[in-house]
Amino acid sequence: xxxxxxxxxxxxxxxxxxxxxxxxYSNSASDYFIWYKQESGKGPQFIIDIRSNMDKRQGQRxxxxxxxxxxxxxxxxxxTQPGDSAVYFCAEMYSSASKIIFxxxxxxxxxx
Amino acid sequence: xAGVAQSPRYKIIEKRQSVAFWCNPISGHATLYWYQQILGQxxxxxxxxxxxxxxxxxxxxKDRFSAExxxxxxxxxxxxxxxxxxxxxxxxxxxxEGGAEAFFGQGTRLTVV
Numbered sequence: 001x002x003x004x005x006x007x008x009x010x011x012x013x014x015x016x017x018x019x020x021x022x023x024x025y026s027n028s029a030s031d032y033f034i035w036y037k038q039e040s041g042k043g044p045q046f047i048i049d050i051r052s053n054m055d056k057r058q059g060q061r062x063x064x065x066x067x068x069x070x071x072x073x074x075x076x077x078x079x080t081q082p083g084d085s086a087v088y089f090c091a092e093m094y095s096s097a098s099k100i101i102f103x104x105x106x107x108x109x110x111x112x
Numbered sequence: 113x114a115g116v117a118q119s120p121r122y123k124i125i126e127k128r129q130s131v132a133f134w135c136n137p138i139s140g141h142a143t144l145y146w147y148q149q150i151l152g153q154x155x156x157x158x159x160x161x162x163x164x165x166x167x168x169x170x171x172x173x174k175d176r177f178s179a180e181x182x183x184x185x186x187x188x189x190x191x192x193x194x195x196x197x198x199x200x201x202x203x204x205x206x207x208x209e210g211g212a213e214a215f216f217g218q219g220t221r222l223t224v225v
Contacts, residue, residue, distance in 0.1 A: 032212040043116075043203050043216025044155065089154050093212050097167050098143050100205075100214055102154035 010107045019077040021106050023090035026071060030092035033066060034100065035075045037086045044089060044102075047075070077108075085110050114138065118204050118217035126225055130192035133220045137185070137206030143167075144181055145214060146189050147203040155203055161187065162209065194224045 013019045025033070031052050036044035050057045050064045050073075057064050063076040073090055087105045117136040125131050137144050142163050147155035158177065159169040163184035172179070176195070181187040191198055201221050205214040 034212050041218070043205070043219050044214075045216070046213040049212040091154075095210060097160070098162070098207065098210050099157065099160060099168055100145065100212070101157060102147075104154045 009105070010109065012109045012111055013080050014111050015080060015082060017080055019075075019080045019084065019108060021075045021077075021088050021090075021108065023073040023075075023103060024071060025073060025090070025092060025103075027092060028068070028071070029094065031095035032093040033064070033073050034091045034093060035062075035064060036089045036091060036102070037084075038089065038105070039086045047088075049093075080108075080110055082110050082112075084108060116204055116206055116215050116217035118202075118220055120220055121218065122221050122223075124223045124225060125194055127196055128193040130190065131194055131222065132188050132190045133202050133204075133222075135187045135189070135204030135217060137187070137204070138215055140208070141206035141215070142184070142209040143207045143211070143214075144187050145203075145205040145207075146179055146187070147205065149201045149203055149219070151200070158189070191222075194222075196224050198222060199224045 032049050034049040035047040038044040048059045048064050061078045065074045087107045089102050089105045091102045093100045119134050144161040146158045149155045158172045159179045160167040161181040164181050179189045201219040203219045205216040207214040
């Protein structure tokens with residue numbers, strides 16, 4: 001069964017503010033944790049990943065934080081834009097099999 | 113670079129009929145995934161191929177679902193016979209061997225009536 005889950009099904013953020021999307025996981029054997037973005041009518045799109053031996057990784061306007069003590073993963077989006085509106089999924093991967101397992105998703109909506 | 117191609121985009125069938133979906137992954141990607149995404153849920157892994165071999169099919173309902181990846185490139189997913197609960201979007205994805213970045217197609221939306 002799924003071992004990743006998201007705290008909130010929806011998140012509403014003012015345009016220009018930072019967004020924080022959270023995810024809890026239960027399987028400590030995962031090698032990577034990954035964030036995907038899915039826009040309406042499209043397949044998921046890779047945003048960023050983090051190896052299980054790291055605490056933080058930054059990309060363009062995004063930062064992923066991994067807290068292994070409490071098995072918590074977060075995605076921070078800086079200066080949220082209308083184009084960030086989508087459903088965000090956290091996922092985990094086991095390197096030995098390249099198996100990617102998805103959680104249930106958070107819908108991010110942007111207020112003008 | 114061409115993305116993952118899937119066809120058809122939409123399909124409506126009656127229950128107990130059969131249906132097939134086709135996927136052409138990104139050239140050079142050894143790993144191919146089929147996911148089922150029911151409305152409002154995250155994608156659920158059905159089957160994973162490494163080249164033309166099955167790595168994981170633990171969540172595939174094998175009494176009605178089958179998949180193959182001939183020559184380690186294109187793949188087809190078949191449902192026979194379909195049930196109402198099979199209504200979902202079927203997503204195909206591919207990645208480099210061992211990569212965390214999977215590239216998804218647009219999916220096939222299946223409606224079973």
